[in-house]
Amino acid sequence: HAKIKELKKEVVERGRFFVDRAKKARKFIAKKAEFFIRDGSTILSHAQSSVVFSVLAHAKEQGKRFNVIVTETQPLQCGLAAAKRMQAMGIPVKVVLDSAMAVLMDSVDFVLVGAEGVTESGGIINYIGTYQMAILAKMRSKPFYVVAESHKFNRIYPLTQNDIPWREKVVTDEEKGHAETETEKPECDSDGSLVIEKDRIRDYTPPEYITLLFTDLGVLTPSAVSDELIKLYQ
Numbered sequence: 001h002a003k004i005k006e007l008k009k010e011v012v013e014r015g016r017f018f019v020d021r022a023k024k025a026r027k028f029i030a031k032k033a034e035f036f037i038r039d040g041s042t043i044l045s046h047a048q049s050s051v052v053f054s055v056l057a058h059a060k061e062q063g064k065r066f067n068v069i070v071t072e073t074q075p076l077q078c079g080l081a082a083a084k085r086m087q088a089m090g091i092p093v094k095v096v097l098d099s100a101m102a103v104l105m106d107s108v109d110f111v112l113v114g115a116e117g118v119t120e121s122g123g124i125i126n127y128i129g130t131y132q133m134a135i136l137a138k139m140r141s142k143p144f145y146v147v148a149e150s151h152k153f154n155r156i157y158p159l160t161q162n163d164i165p166w167r168e169k170v171v172t173d174e175e176k177g178h179a180e181t182e183t184e185k186p187e188c189d190s191d192g193s194l195v196i197e198k199d200r201i202r203d204y205t206p207p208e209y210i211t212l213l214f215t216d217l218g219v220l221t222p223s224a225v226s227d228e229l230i231k232l233y234q
Helices: 002-034 050-061 078-088 098-107 130-139 173-181 222-232
Strands: 041-045 066-071 093-096 110-113 124-127 144-147 167-169 197-199 202-205 212-215 218-220
Touching (some): 002 050, 002 212, 066 098, 130 144, 218 222
Antiparallel strands (some): 167 197
Protein backbone atom coordinates (compact mmCIF):
# COMPACT_ATOMS: atom_id res chain seq x y z
CA HIS A 1 0.00 0.00 0.00
CA ALA A 2 2.89 2.35 0.76
CA LYS A 3 4.29 1.87 -2.74
CA ILE A 4 0.88 2.54 -4.28
CA LYS A 5 0.56 5.77 -2.28
CA GLU A 6 4.03 6.85 -3.39
CA LEU A 7 3.15 6.06 -7.00
CA LYS A 8 -0.10 8.04 -6.77
CA LYS A 9 1.77 10.98 -5.27
CA GLU A 10 4.33 10.91 -8.05
CA VAL A 11 1.61 10.74 -10.72
CA VAL A 12 -0.19 13.73 -9.18
CA GLU A 13 3.05 15.73 -8.91
CA ARG A 14 3.98 15.01 -12.51
CA GLY A 15 0.48 15.91 -13.62
CA ARG A 16 0.68 19.25 -11.82
CA PHE A 17 4.11 19.87 -13.32
CA PHE A 18 2.79 19.16 -16.81
CA VAL A 19 -0.23 21.46 -16.34
CA ASP A 20 1.98 24.26 -15.00
CA ARG A 21 4.41 23.83 -17.87
CA ALA A 22 1.59 23.90 -20.43
CA LYS A 23 0.18 27.12 -18.93
CA LYS A 24 3.58 28.80 -19.06
CA ALA A 25 4.04 27.62 -22.65
CA ARG A 26 0.71 29.10 -23.72
CA LYS A 27 1.54 32.44 -22.09
CA PHE A 28 4.90 32.55 -23.89
CA ILE A 29 3.30 31.69 -27.22
CA ALA A 30 0.58 34.30 -26.73
CA LYS A 31 3.16 37.04 -26.22
CA LYS A 32 5.06 36.04 -29.36
CA ALA A 33 1.98 35.70 -31.57
CA GLU A 34 0.38 38.93 -30.40
CA PHE A 35 2.74 41.02 -32.54
CA PHE A 36 1.31 39.38 -35.68
CA ILE A 37 -2.23 40.50 -34.87
CA ARG A 38 -2.80 44.01 -36.12
CA ASP A 39 -5.70 46.30 -35.32
CA GLY A 40 -8.61 45.59 -37.62
CA SER A 41 -7.43 42.08 -38.49
CA THR A 42 -9.87 39.39 -39.53
CA ILE A 43 -8.69 35.96 -38.44
CA LEU A 44 -9.92 32.64 -39.79
CA SER A 45 -9.71 29.64 -37.47
CA HIS A 46 -10.74 25.99 -37.44
CA ALA A 47 -11.74 23.64 -34.61
CA GLN A 48 -10.81 24.73 -31.08
CA SER A 49 -7.46 25.07 -29.37
CA SER A 50 -6.49 26.21 -25.88
CA VAL A 51 -3.41 27.86 -27.36
CA VAL A 52 -5.47 29.81 -29.87
CA PHE A 53 -7.71 30.97 -27.03
CA SER A 54 -4.64 32.13 -25.08
CA VAL A 55 -3.30 34.06 -28.07
CA LEU A 56 -6.59 35.82 -28.75
CA ALA A 57 -7.22 36.58 -25.06
CA HIS A 58 -3.76 38.11 -24.67
CA ALA A 59 -4.14 40.20 -27.82
CA LYS A 60 -7.48 41.51 -26.55
CA GLU A 61 -5.91 42.36 -23.18
CA GLN A 62 -3.28 44.37 -25.06
CA GLY A 63 -6.02 46.45 -26.64
CA LYS A 64 -5.94 44.86 -30.07
CA ARG A 65 -9.15 45.06 -32.06
CA PHE A 66 -9.86 42.14 -34.37
CA ASN A 67 -12.58 39.83 -35.63
CA VAL A 68 -12.58 36.05 -35.79
CA ILE A 69 -14.32 33.74 -38.24
CA VAL A 70 -14.57 30.13 -37.10
CA THR A 71 -15.67 27.21 -39.22
CA GLU A 72 -18.28 25.06 -37.50
CA THR A 73 -15.88 22.10 -37.80
CA GLN A 74 -17.98 19.06 -38.50
CA PRO A 75 -18.69 16.35 -37.51
CA LEU A 76 -18.38 17.29 -33.82
CA GLN A 77 -18.98 21.02 -34.35
CA CYS A 78 -15.90 22.01 -32.36
CA GLY A 79 -16.01 25.43 -33.98
CA LEU A 80 -19.35 26.20 -32.41
CA ALA A 81 -17.93 25.48 -28.96
CA ALA A 82 -14.89 27.63 -29.76
CA ALA A 83 -17.07 30.51 -30.94
CA LYS A 84 -19.14 30.44 -27.76
CA ARG A 85 -16.00 30.63 -25.68
CA MET A 86 -14.64 33.53 -27.75
CA GLN A 87 -17.97 35.31 -27.44
CA ALA A 88 -17.78 34.92 -23.66
CA MET A 89 -14.31 36.48 -23.83
CA GLY A 90 -15.77 39.51 -25.60
CA ILE A 91 -14.18 38.73 -28.95
CA PRO A 92 -16.28 39.52 -32.07
CA VAL A 93 -16.80 36.15 -33.75
CA LYS A 94 -19.02 34.48 -36.29
CA VAL A 95 -19.42 30.85 -37.30
CA VAL A 96 -19.50 29.72 -40.93
CA LEU A 97 -19.93 26.45 -42.76
CA ASP A 98 -16.81 24.38 -43.34
CA SER A 99 -17.60 24.52 -47.05
CA ALA A 100 -17.40 28.35 -46.97
CA MET A 101 -13.61 28.36 -46.50
CA ALA A 102 -12.83 29.22 -50.13
CA VAL A 103 -15.49 31.90 -50.35
CA LEU A 104 -14.23 33.68 -47.25
CA MET A 105 -10.48 33.32 -47.72
CA ASP A 106 -10.08 36.61 -49.59
CA SER A 107 -11.78 38.51 -46.75
CA VAL A 108 -9.39 37.35 -43.98
CA ASP A 109 -5.89 38.53 -43.13
CA PHE A 110 -4.49 35.22 -41.95
CA VAL A 111 -5.35 31.78 -40.64
CA LEU A 112 -4.65 30.80 -37.03
CA VAL A 113 -4.99 27.19 -35.87
CA GLY A 114 -3.73 24.94 -33.12
CA ALA A 115 -2.33 21.44 -33.56
CA GLU A 116 -2.82 18.07 -31.96
CA GLY A 117 0.68 17.13 -33.06
CA VAL A 118 3.68 18.62 -34.85
CA THR A 119 5.61 16.19 -37.02
CA GLU A 120 9.34 15.96 -37.61
CA SER A 121 8.85 17.39 -41.09
CA GLY A 122 7.33 20.57 -39.65
CA GLY A 123 3.83 19.61 -40.69
CA ILE A 124 0.92 19.28 -38.29
CA ILE A 125 -1.77 16.78 -37.40
CA ASN A 126 -5.03 18.45 -36.50
CA TYR A 127 -8.79 18.16 -36.75
CA ILE A 128 -10.12 17.22 -40.18
CA GLY A 129 -10.44 20.22 -42.48
CA THR A 130 -7.19 21.90 -41.43
CA TYR A 131 -5.39 20.59 -44.52
CA GLN A 132 -7.87 22.03 -47.00
CA MET A 133 -7.86 25.35 -45.15
CA ALA A 134 -4.08 25.46 -45.48
CA ILE A 135 -4.25 24.69 -49.22
CA LEU A 136 -6.78 27.47 -49.76
CA ALA A 137 -4.72 29.92 -47.70
CA LYS A 138 -1.65 29.27 -49.81
CA MET A 139 -3.60 29.59 -53.05
CA ARG A 140 -4.86 33.01 -51.92
CA SER A 141 -1.48 34.09 -50.45
CA LYS A 142 -2.74 34.24 -46.87
CA PRO A 143 -0.36 33.45 -43.96
CA PHE A 144 -1.13 30.16 -42.23
CA TYR A 145 0.00 30.32 -38.61
CA VAL A 146 0.13 27.41 -36.17
CA VAL A 147 0.32 27.77 -32.38
CA ALA A 148 1.42 24.70 -30.42
CA GLU A 149 3.37 23.72 -27.32
CA SER A 150 6.64 21.82 -27.77
CA HIS A 151 5.30 18.77 -25.93
CA LYS A 152 3.23 18.17 -29.06
CA PHE A 153 6.37 17.69 -31.16
CA ASN A 154 6.61 14.11 -32.42
CA ARG A 155 9.28 12.13 -34.22
CA ILE A 156 6.90 10.89 -36.89
CA TYR A 157 7.21 11.61 -40.59
CA PRO A 158 3.93 11.03 -42.46
CA LEU A 159 4.17 11.06 -46.24
CA THR A 160 0.48 10.77 -47.09
CA GLN A 161 -2.88 11.20 -45.41
CA ASN A 162 -3.08 7.42 -45.01
CA ASP A 163 -0.11 7.55 -42.62
CA ILE A 164 -2.39 9.22 -40.06
CA PRO A 165 -4.30 6.75 -37.84
CA TRP A 166 -8.03 6.89 -38.40
CA ARG A 167 -10.84 4.79 -37.11
CA GLU A 168 -13.10 2.36 -38.94
CA LYS A 169 -16.58 2.17 -37.50
CA VAL A 170 -19.15 -0.52 -38.14
CA VAL A 171 -22.62 1.02 -38.29
CA THR A 172 -24.94 -0.64 -35.75
CA ASP A 173 -28.66 -1.27 -36.25
CA GLU A 174 -29.42 1.47 -33.71
CA GLU A 175 -27.24 3.98 -35.54
CA LYS A 176 -28.75 2.87 -38.84
CA GLY A 177 -32.23 3.64 -37.53
CA HIS A 178 -31.09 7.07 -36.30
CA ALA A 179 -29.45 7.79 -39.63
CA GLU A 180 -32.61 6.91 -41.51
CA THR A 181 -34.74 9.15 -39.31
CA GLU A 182 -32.30 11.95 -40.01
CA THR A 183 -32.39 11.13 -43.76
CA GLU A 184 -28.67 10.40 -43.63
CA LYS A 185 -28.52 6.78 -44.71
CA PRO A 186 -25.21 4.96 -44.27
CA GLU A 187 -23.35 3.75 -47.34
CA CYS A 188 -24.54 0.38 -48.69
CA ASP A 189 -23.20 -1.98 -51.28
CA SER A 190 -25.10 -3.20 -54.35
CA ASP A 191 -27.22 -5.79 -52.52
CA GLY A 192 -28.27 -3.33 -49.82
CA SER A 193 -26.18 -4.72 -46.97
CA LEU A 194 -24.23 -2.39 -44.72
CA VAL A 195 -20.53 -1.83 -45.30
CA ILE A 196 -17.90 -0.35 -43.02
CA GLU A 197 -18.23 3.39 -42.59
CA LYS A 198 -14.84 5.07 -42.49
CA ASP A 199 -14.65 8.19 -40.39
CA ARG A 200 -11.57 10.38 -40.59
CA ILE A 201 -11.36 12.90 -37.77
CA ARG A 202 -7.80 14.21 -38.31
CA ASP A 203 -5.69 15.16 -41.27
CA TYR A 204 -2.05 15.96 -41.97
CA THR A 205 -1.02 19.40 -43.19
CA PRO A 206 2.40 19.24 -44.92
CA PRO A 207 5.02 21.87 -43.99
CA GLU A 208 4.92 23.64 -47.35
CA TYR A 209 1.50 25.05 -46.47
CA ILE A 210 2.56 26.44 -43.08
CA THR A 211 3.99 29.95 -42.78
CA LEU A 212 5.20 29.91 -39.15
CA LEU A 213 4.80 27.91 -35.97
CA PHE A 214 4.56 29.80 -32.68
CA THR A 215 5.88 27.58 -29.89
CA ASP A 216 7.38 27.87 -26.42
CA LEU A 217 10.74 27.27 -28.13
CA GLY A 218 10.28 30.40 -30.20
CA VAL A 219 8.82 31.32 -33.58
CA LEU A 220 9.85 28.58 -35.98
CA THR A 221 9.73 27.91 -39.67
CA PRO A 222 8.57 24.38 -40.48
CA SER A 223 12.11 23.39 -41.48
CA ALA A 224 13.41 24.33 -38.02
CA VAL A 225 11.19 21.80 -36.23
CA SER A 226 13.50 18.85 -36.92
CA ASP A 227 16.44 20.73 -35.37
CA GLU A 228 14.43 21.42 -32.23
CA LEU A 229 13.38 17.78 -32.02
CA ILE A 230 17.01 16.71 -32.13
CA LYS A 231 17.71 19.00 -29.16
CA LEU A 232 14.69 17.69 -27.24
CA TYR A 233 15.65 14.06 -27.70
CA GLN A 234 19.39 14.41 -27.06
